[in-house]
Every structure is written in C-alpha cells, then in structure tokens.
Amino acid sequence: MNLKQHIEIMLPAIEKELQDxxxxxxARLTSHFHEMLTYHMGWTGEGAGxxxxxxxxxxxxxxxxxxxxxxxxxxxxxxxxxVELVHNFSLIHDDVQDNSAKRRGRPTVWTKWGVxxxxxxxxxxxxxxxLAIMDLIKVHPAETVVRAAxxxxxxxxxxxxxxxxxxxYEERNDLGLEDYWPMVGGKTSALLSACTxxxxxxxxxxxxxQEAYRQFxxxxxxAFQVQDDILGIWGDEAVTGKSTASDxxxxxxSLPVLYALGRHGKFAERWKQGPITAGEVKAVxxxxxxxxxxxxxxxxxEKETQIALGHLSKADPRGAAGESMLELANMLLKRNx
Numbered sequence: 001m002n003l004k005q006h007i008e009i010m011l012p013a014i015e016k017e018l019q020d021x022x023x024x025x026x027a028r029l030t031s032h033f034h035e036m037l038t039y040h041m042g043w044t045g046e047g048a049g050x051x052x053x054x055x056x057x058x059x060x061x062x063x064x065x066x067x068x069x070x071x072x073x074x075x076x077x078x079x080x081x082x083v084e085l086v087h088n089f090s091l092i093h094d095d096v097q098d099n100s101a102k103r104r105g106r107p108t109v110w111t112k113w114g115v116x117x118x119x120x121x122x123x124x125x126x127x128x129x130x131l132a133i134m135d136l137i138k139v140h141p142a143e144t145v146v147r148a149a150x151x152x153x154x155x156x157x158x159x160x161x162x163x164x165x166x167x168x169y170e171e172r173n174d175l176g177l178e179d180y181w182p183m184v185g186g187k188t189s190a191l192l193s194a195c196t197x198x199x200x201x202x203x204x205x206x207x208x209x210q211e212a213y214r215q216f217x218x219x220x221x222x223a224f225q226v227q228d229d230i231l232g233i234w235g236d237e238a239v240t241g242k243s244t245a246s247d248x249x250x251x252x253x254s255l256p257v258l259y260a261l262g263r264h265g266k267f268a269e270r271w272k273q274g275p276i277t278a279g280e281v282k283a284v285x286x287x288x289x290x291x292x293x294x295x296x297x298x299x300x301x302e303k304e305t306q307i308a309l310g311h312l313s314k315a316d317p318r319g320a321a322g323e324s325m326l327e328l329a330n331m332l333l334k335r336n337x
Contacts, residue, residue: 001320001321001324002320002323002324002327003323003324003327003328003331006060006064006067006320006321006324007060010059010060010063010064010073011056011060013074013077014056014059014060014063014077014080014081014084015053015056017077017078017080017081017132018041018059018081018084018085019038019043021078021081021085021128021129021131021132021135022034022037022038022041022085022125022128024128024131025037025124025128033120033121033124036109036112036113036117036118036121037121037124037125039109039112040088040091040092040103040109040121040125041053041088042054042104045106046106047105047106051104051105052104052105052106053104054104056084057328057332058080058083058084058087058191058192058195059080059081059083059084059195060080060328061192061195061196061199061217061325061328062076062079062080062083062195062196062198062199062202063076063077063080063199064199064321064324064325064328065195065196065198065199065200065203065213065317065325066199066200066202066203067203067319067321068203068315068317068318068319068321068322068324068325069200069203069204069205069209069317069318070203070318070319071202071203071204073321075136075139075140075202076136076198076199076202076203078132078133078134078135078136078138079132079133079136079148079152079198079199079202081129081132082129082130082132082133082152083129083152083191083194083195083198085125085126085128085129085132086126086129086152086155086156086159086191087191088125089122089123089125089126089129090122090159090163090191091103092108092109092110092118092119092121092122092125093118093119093122093163094163095108095109095110095118096108096110096115096118096119096122097163097167098250099250109121109122126156129152130149130152130153133145133148133149133152134149136148136202140202144201144202147201148198148201148202151194151197151198151201152194152198155190155191155193155194158185158186158190159186159187159190159191160186161186162182162183162184162185162186162187162190163186163187165179165182165183165186166183166187166252169183169253170250170251170252170253172253173261173271173272175253175258175261176258176261176262177255177258177259177262179253179258180253180254180255180258181222184221184222184225184226185218185221185222187225188221188222188224188225188228189217189218189219189220189221189222189224189225190218190221191221192217192218192220192221192224193214193215193216193217193218193221194217195217196213196214196216196217196220197210197213197214197217199213200213200214200315205315209315209316212311212312212314212315212316213311213312213315215308215311216308216309216311216312216315216329217308218308219304219305219307219308219311220304220305220308220329220332222304222308223300223301223302223303223304223305223308223332223333224332224333226255226297226300226301226304227301227332227333229247229252229254229255229256229297230256230294230297230298230301232247232252232254233247233248233254233256233285233288233294234285234289234294248276248281248284248285249275249276249277249278249281251275251276254297255293255296255297255300256288256293256294256296256297257271257288257293259292259293259296259297260288260291260292260293263291263292265287265291266287266291267284267287267288267291267293270284270287301333302333305329305330305332305333308329309326309329312325312326312329
C-alpha cells in the first residue's frame with residue numbers, strides 16, 4: 001500500500017472524526033455558530049470541498065506514525081482530529097492577526113462574520129480539540145491519554161510562543177538568521193513534532209523510538225515552514241489560495257528576507273525604509289531572489305528535510321505505513337500548496 005492508498009483509506013475516517021467532534025456545537029441555538037466552524041473546515045459554503053479542506057497532512061502523520069509501529073491506526077483517530085483542530089483554530093486566529101482576507105482561496109471566517117465572531121470560533125475549535133484528545137480514553141490506558149494530552153497542551157503553548165515572536169518581529173528591523181529558528185520551531189515545527197510524537201506514543205513505541213519520531217516531525221516542520229516562506233513570496237496564488245503579496249507587504253521576517261537583510265544590499269536598503277506597497281511587491285521579490293534569498297531558503301529546506309529523514313531512519317518505521325511516511329516527507333518538500 002502506497003501513500004495515495006493510505007490517504008484514500010484514512011482521509012474519510014479523519015473527516016468523519018472531525019465532523020463528529022465539531023458537531024458538539026450542532027444544536028438549535030448554536031447552529032449558526034456551528035456553521036462558522038464547518039465553513040472554515042471546508043465542508044460548507046461556497047467553494048466547499050477538497051480544495052477548501054486542505055490536505056489534512058497533520059492527522060495523516062499521526063495515523064501513519066501509529067500504523068508504522070504495527071498498531072491499529074483507527075485507535076488514534078481522536079488524536080488525529082485533535083491536532084487538526086488545533087491547527088485550524090490557530091489558522092482562524094492567524095487570519096485575524098495577519099489581516100488575511102483569504103484562506104485556501106475563500107474568504108476567511110473574520111471577513112464573513114467579523115473579528116469578534118472569528119475569535120470565538122477559534123476558541124471553540126481549541127476547546128473541542130482538547131475534548132477530542134480525551135476521547136482516546138475509550139481505547140487507551142489513562143496514563144497514555146494523559147501523556148498524549150500533555151504533549152498536545154505543551155505544543156499549544158509553543159504555538160503561542162512562536163506566534164508572539166512572529167508578530168513581535170514585524171516591528172523590528174535588526175533581526176538576523178539566528179532569530180528565525182526559535183520562531184518557526186514554535187509554530188509549524190512544534191505541531192508536526194507533536195503529530196509524530198503522539199502517533200508513536202499511541203503505537204506503543206518505546207521512549208527512544210518516540211524521541212526519534214518526535215525529532216523527525218520537528219525537523220520536517222522546519223523544512224515545511226521554510227518552504228511556506230518561499231511560497232509566501234514566489235508561490236502561485238491560484239494554487240496556494242493565498243496572496244503572495246501579503247508576506248512582503250506585512251513585513252514578515254521570513255527566512256529569505258532575513259538572509260537578504262544580512263547581505264546589506266538593495267533589498268535591505270528598501271526594507272528598512274518602511275512598509276512595502278502592493279505595487280512594489282513584484283520588483284522587491286525579484287530583487288530578493290537576485291540577492292540569493294530564494295536559493296538560500298531552498299537550500300535550508302533541503303538540509304532540514306535530510307535531518308528529518310535521518311531521524312526517521314533511526315525510528316525505523318515498519319511496513320507500508322513507514323514507506324508512506326517517507327513518501328509524505330518527500331512530498332512536503334516539493335509541495336505546490
């Protein structure tokens with residue numbers, strides 16, 4: 001069984017688990033509230049469907065990690081739903097904080113229902129993620145459930161740390177490459193490492209195996225975020241569903257930007273003059289690429305992917321699920337969206 005076949009089997013189960021969890025709000029007085037969550041998840045509203053839901057990479061990683069240890073992946077479904085709900089709660093809030101009008105090619109929750117409602121919808125999704133992880137008690141020992149929940153909660157705190165750094169960096173122009181890694185380590189990287197760690201825990205891995213899986217997810221997350229930085233400047237908006245102008249206009253201190261700032265060239269000179277306008281984006285992005293920002297970021301993404309694959313080799317995942325994890329890691333580096 002290859003990755004495509006695993007996805008075909010696991011994805012419907014993930015969607016059902018997610019819908020069941022979100023249905024906690026599907027009641028007479030909160031049906032409209034429930035709709036905000038189902039819209040964001042890509043199930044309802046104009047443009048609903050696979051493009052709107054995203055690829056569900058994080059829950060897939062949880063299930064593949066469990067299966068690669070010879071355990072039944074179905075027993076990890078509540079955890080898979082929990083990490084995806086954490087991811088999506090952070091997206092709802094990020095869209096507000098970043099003033100992003102689009103997500104996966106559709107209007108964001110705050111643009112449809114306003115900022116206060118969007119914040120509340122994100123809060124609800126966060127709470128539901130915590131309830132979802134506790135559903136593991138139906139098939140796992142209490143000690144294991146508490147450990148899985150602790151990993152998830154620690155990760156959520158890391159996400160807030162990473163978001164704090166991300167937002168606070170926007171007000172600074174004295175940052176270097178060394179400032180970048182703590183920020184991304186607390187964002188995408190933290191959640192992907194939680195996926196592999198929790199999946200391994202629920203697959204009954206030993207401590208050393210769990211650590212190898214965790215490190216695999218962590219470094220894969222670093223590579224994934226760097227690739228996201230690249231797409232945020234040079235990606236195809238029609239494919240990513242997100243404006244490529246936003247990262248430069250908002251002053252995001254992404255890896256390509258920080259690299260070029262260290263070169264003290266024309267890009268750095270323009271960057272320090274103040275906010276970049278939408279009309280300047282194309283020219284500024286071209287200058288950034290000319291000064292090596294894109295090639296450096298691509299090199300670092302590849303480096304982190306190879307580190308991740310080294311930890312995956314130490315974890316020694318078994319069977320077809322292990323092969324699919326390797327296939328997924330390679331796919332993430334070359335992703336288009």
